[in-house]
Amino acid sequence: MCKVTETGNKHYVPYGLYRGHGFYSAPLGTKAGVTSDDLAAYWHAMTMMFDHDRASTHGEMAIHGLYVFTHDDSYGRAPAHKLFDLIRIKPLGHNEARSWDDYTDRITIDHDNIPTGVTLTRLID
Numbered sequence: 001m002c003k004v005t006e007t008g009n010k011h012y013v014p015y016g017l018y019r020g021h022g023f024y025s026a027p028l029g030t031k032a033g034v035t036s037d038d039l040a041a042y043w044h045a046m047t048m049m050f051d052h053d054r055a056s057t058h059g060e061m062a063i064h065g066l067y068v069f070t071h072d073d074s075y076g077r078a079p080a081h082k083l084f085d086l087i088r089i090k091p092l093g094h095n096e097a098r099s100w101d102d103y104t105d106r107i108t109i110d111h112d113n114i115p116t117g118v119t120l121t122r123l124i125d
Helices: 026-032 036-048 080-084
Strands: 066-071 087-089 107-109 118-124
Touching: 036 066, 036 118
Parallel strands: none
Antiparallel strands: 066 118, 087 107
């Protein structure tokens, strides 16, 4: 007689697109002694972070876009949430995503409404 040790089904998501937001405070960074070289190293680490952290629980995670808003004033020219709203990902509707290619034509950036004094730089193509 065969003993059954598991019940139910194992569910998985074949592909997921995650959006994350990060923040850097220039006034606090300056107080802490953060240099432009430190900030450049941080951005470089962000572009490579999943390449040096492979694990079966992560699948094949990759960053397909890294957008940095830079202000000409250390206290900022616009609230972060308004800047984040300038980058939009159109939903797929009822379709299931199977790869990054399902999203490549669904990401839009509203360049016309980037506030004066704010620059948008894309670090990953």
